[in-house]
Amino acid sequence: MSRIKKAKIEKYYSKVAFIFLGVALIAVVAIVYVSLAKTVITIKPSPEAVSTSFEIQVVSDEVQNQMSEIALSGRLAEKSIEETKNFTNVTSQHQVEGKAEGTVTIHNNYSSTQPLVATTRLLSEDDVLFRTKETVTVPAGGQVDVEVEADQPGEQGNIGPTRFTIVALWKGLQDKIYAESSTSMNSGLRDVTVATLQNINDAKEDLASELKEKAIGELSREIVKEHSEEKILNQAVTYQILDEEADIEPDTEVNSFEVTSSINIIAAVFDEDELFEHAKQLLAEQVPDNNELAGTELALLQYEIKSYDLEEQSAVLKVTLNGTTYVKLTSPIFKRDNLTNRDKQEIKTYFLNFSEIQNVDVKFSPFWVFRSPSLKDHIEIVIAK
Numbered sequence: 001m002s003r004i005k006k007a008k009i010e011k012y013y014s015k016v017a018f019i020f021l022g023v024a025l026i027a028v029v030a031i032v033y034v035s036l037a038k039t040v041i042t043i044k045p046s047p048e049a050v051s052t053s054f055e056i057q058v059v060s061d062e063v064q065n066q067m068s069e070i071a072l073s074g075r076l077a078e079k080s081i082e083e084t085k086n087f088t089n090v091t092s093q094h095q096v097e098g099k100a101e102g103t104v105t106i107h108n109n110y111s112s113t114q115p116l117v118a119t120t121r122l123l124s125e126d127d128v129l130f131r132t133k134e135t136v137t138v139p140a141g142g143q144v145d146v147e148v149e150a151d152q153p154g155e156q157g158n159i160g161p162t163r164f165t166i167v168a169l170w171k172g173l174q175d176k177i178y179a180e181s182s183t184s185m186n187s188g189l190r191d192v193t194v195a196t197l198q199n200i201n202d203a204k205e206d207l208a209s210e211l212k213e214k215a216i217g218e219l220s221r222e223i224v225k226e227h228s229e230e231k232i233l234n235q236a237v238t239y240q241i242l243d244e245e246a247d248i249e250p251d252t253e254v255n256s257f258e259v260t261s262s263i264n265i266i267a268a269v270f271d272e273d274e275l276f277e278h279a280k281q282l283l284a285e286q287v288p289d290n291n292e293l294a295g296t297e298l299a300l301l302q303y304e305i306k307s308y309d310l311e312e313q314s315a316v317l318k319v320t321l322n323g324t325t326y327v328k329l330t331s332p333i334f335k336r337d338n339l340t341n342r343d344k345q346e347i348k349t350y351f352l353n354f355s356e357i358q359n360v361d362v363k364f365s366p367f368w369v370f371r372s373p374s375l376k377d378h379i380e381i382v383i384a385k
Contacts (some may be wrong), residue, residue, distance in 0.1 A: 002271075006174070012315070016048060016178040025355045035364075037364075037366070037369050037375075037378055038364075038373065039339070039347075039363070039364055039369075039373060039378065039380070040362070040380045041339070041351075041360065041362050041379065041381045041382070042360075042361040042362075042363075043327040043334075043357060043359075043383050043384065044359040044383075044384050044385075045356055045358060045383060045385065046079055046327075046356055046358040047294065047324045047326060048291065048325045048356070049289075049322065049323075049325075050283060050287055050288075050293070050322070050323050050324065050325050051286070051321065051322045051323070052282045052283045052285070052286050052320070052321050053318070054136060054279075054319055055306065055318055056070065056275070056278070056316070056317050057072065057314060057315070057316055058071070058072045058074040058075075058076075058270050058315045058317060059073070059074070059278065059312075059313075059316075060074075060208045060313055060314070061073050061324060063312075066348055068238055072274060072347050073271070073272045073274075074268055074269050074270030074271070074315075075268075075313050076266055076269070076308060076314070076315060077219055077232075077266075077267045078264060078267070078271055079215045079217075079218055079220075079221075079222070079265050079267075080264040080265075080308065081211050081214060081262065081263060081265075082211075082242075082243075082260070082261070082262035082263075083207065083238070083260070083262075084258055084261055085207050085258065085262065086254060086256055086258050087199075087206075087253065087257055087258070088226050090195070090199040090202060090203055091193040091194060091196075091199060091256075092221070093191055093192075093193060093253065095191055096190060096191075096192050096212070097120025097154045097155075098153050098187075098190040099151075099153045099157060099195070100130075100149065100150040100158055100159070100186055100187065101147065101149045101150070101185060101186045102148060102181055102184070102185035103145055103147055103181065103183070104122065104130075104146060104148050104179040104180060105143050105179065105180050106136065106144050106145075106146060106166075106177070106178070106179065107138075107143045107179070108138040108139060108142055108144075108176070108177050109141065109176040110138055110173060110176045110212055111141075112140050113137055113138065114137070114138045114169075115136075115137045115138075116130075116132060116135065116146075116166070117132075117135045118133060118134050118135045119131045119132060120168060121168060122148060122165070122166060123165045123167050123178050124164055126157060126159060126165055128157060128159055129151040129152070129167075129337070130148040130150055130164065131148060131149060132146050132200070133146070133149055134147065138157075147210075147219070148179075155187075158184070158186075159184065159185050160184045161181050161184065162181055163180050163232070164178060164179035164180065164181070165178060174246060188260045192253045193255055195246075195248055195251070195252055195254050196250060196251060197251070198247045198323055200250060200257070200259070203259045204246070204259055204261060207244070207259050208239075208241055208263060211262075212237075212263060212265060216232055216234065216237060216265060216267070218233055218324060219265065219267060220232040220259065221277070222379060225301060229323060230269050231269075232267050233267070235302065235303050236303065236304075236305060237266070237267045238266050238267040238305040238308070239263050239264065239265040239266065240266075242251060243259065243260075243261070243262045243263075244259065244262070247259075248261045256321040266308055266310065266315075268305055268308070268315040272298070275303070275317075276301050276321075280296060280321065282321070283323050285320065287325050290328055290330070290331035291325040291326065291328060291331075291356075292326060293323055293325055294323070294325060295323065296321060296322065296324070300321060300322050300323065301320075302319070302320045302321070303317045303318060303319040305318075306318040309323050325384055326356075327354075327356040327357070327379060327383075329361075333351070333354050333356065334381050335382070336376035336379045338350065339372055339376070340372055340373065340379065341373075342371060343370060343371050343372075344362045347362050347372065348362060
């Protein structure tokens with residue numbers, strides 16, 4: 001074989017070797033890329049409220065054993081209490097019409113003394129009638145000061161200095177015996193404190209609330225003394241106002257007044273934890289498909305006595321329990337087939353189209369990767385609640 005031909009063959013195989021090596025390197029890079037490429041998607045789901053409401057009976061153990069439906073074992077307890085309380089800071093200021101008052105000087109320019117009894121009528125020059133507040137005797141040629149008040153309440157009694165005619169005197173003496181005022185009469189309006197209907201109703205409400213708390217405290221001590229494992233639940237208490245009255249009528253002028261009230265409280269005594277567990281079971285039934293209950297707590301359990309029967313020692317509770325749910329990782333939303341070969345913005349846009357998703361964070365690795373891998377197994381989804 002000639003040297004030229006041999007050189008051509010060697011050159012040919014060298015090219016083939018380089019091509020093969022190049023293909024191999026590309027394959028290795030592709031394999032490394034695919035095997036190392038990873039996407040971690042962190043989802044912050046939107047919380048969704050869920051609630052359940054139901055009614056349940058509280059009955060004695062004996063009755064509970066005979067019932068087919070679910071009921072709570074328990075009993076009723078009651079306590080009556082009465083109290084009288086004085087209220088001083090619940091009055092309101094009101095301006096009412098009063099009688100204008102002042103002082104006049106009665107002049108006697110006649111030759112004999114002139115007695116004037118209390119309530120003697122004095123008529124001003126503007127025809128406003130006043131009356132003396134005491135009996136006086138005016139000496140001949142002398143004068144006497146006497147206090148007077150308007151015959152009628154109101155602003156019309158607010159007059160300035162003037163001359164008064166003594167109405168009951170003989171007209172021939174009225175120019176000799178008369179009265180004069182040198183100062184204005186005091187206002188016919190005055191400020192008073194009165195207990196309004198609202199004041200009285202507020203006081204009754206305050207006292208009833210205080211008595212309820214006091215009765216609950218006393219009943220709690222009595223129950224614990226008899227059964228140490230039992231307790232009064234504030235939500236499972238109702239009360240009746242047996243009697244309440246104030247010692248005054250509305251709009252009476254007073255600085256204070258008293259309210260007397262008597263109430264009877266009825267408490268349903270039962271195991272609150274048992275009620276909570278039953279409520280959680282019913283709440284779980286309200287969770288939508290593809291969601292999971294994130295949790296609830298005893299503080300979110302609300303209940304009240306809807307009705308009761310003291311003779312039967314039973315009650316009906318109206319119960320509500322609230323909770324929060326989040327979308328589950330098994331939801332079709334998170335189907336990873338929908339997430340391959342996408343860039344960061346495409347992944348975010350995809351998830352934020354769902355109301356169940358609040359926020360999305362996407363991280364690619366290694367650092368040179370800018371799209372999610374084609375292998376769905378290399379896509380990790382994390383739910384951060």
